[in-house]
Amino acid sequence: DAGITQSPRHKVTETGTPVTLRCHQTENHRYMYWYRQDPGHGLRLIHYSYGVKDTDKGEVSDGYSVSRSKTEDFLLTLESATSSQTSVYFCAISAESSGRETQYFGPGTRLLVL
């Protein structure tokens, strides 16, 4: 599992409330990613980070912000949650394996916005 944990694993919240999801890794990987997964869409990249305080937008970044104040933690924040943000959120890291950079995923966080 490349030492990736996500918290919380499940969350129910109300529309308009802020929500922060945490991704924690133990192996000092430089690259970290946040994806959302919805039926019929596969995985879609929200934001990614290529180092402490270095982040960039992905395909579906609207309504989300991220922060990376230390290597091991990558936080995803929904400033004001909407029902369209109900989804399963996966964190990933890039790790080298056999000379290739491959992404490895955490267990996911199920978010329900009522």
Place this chain on the structure above:
Amino acid sequence: GESVGLHLPTLSVQEGDNSIINCAYSNSASDYFIWYKQESGKGPQFIIDIRSNMDKRQGQRVTVLLNKTVKHLSLQIAATQPGDSAVYFCAHRRDSNYQLIWGAGTKLIIKP
């Protein structure tokens, strides 16, 4: 824009038979391809990858084939087992970009 698509959303295979899952991509600049397996309630798990300078790569019971001429990728699973039941995703990227582009997934169902 780039896209990675799958021909079949669901594939049913008899236990013991071989499975073939297909994937098409549109960007000829893609040079790295990955197959992931996702079991219910879990994150995607890396299975096998292939670079564009190869057309075939084998792992344990799995083979990935890449046809750059028609921009087609396939995953072959030999002697399919019940534990192979999952959703399989193909993904690709260009070396200069760490972002992965994902297909929608194919659900593999194993019939006893």
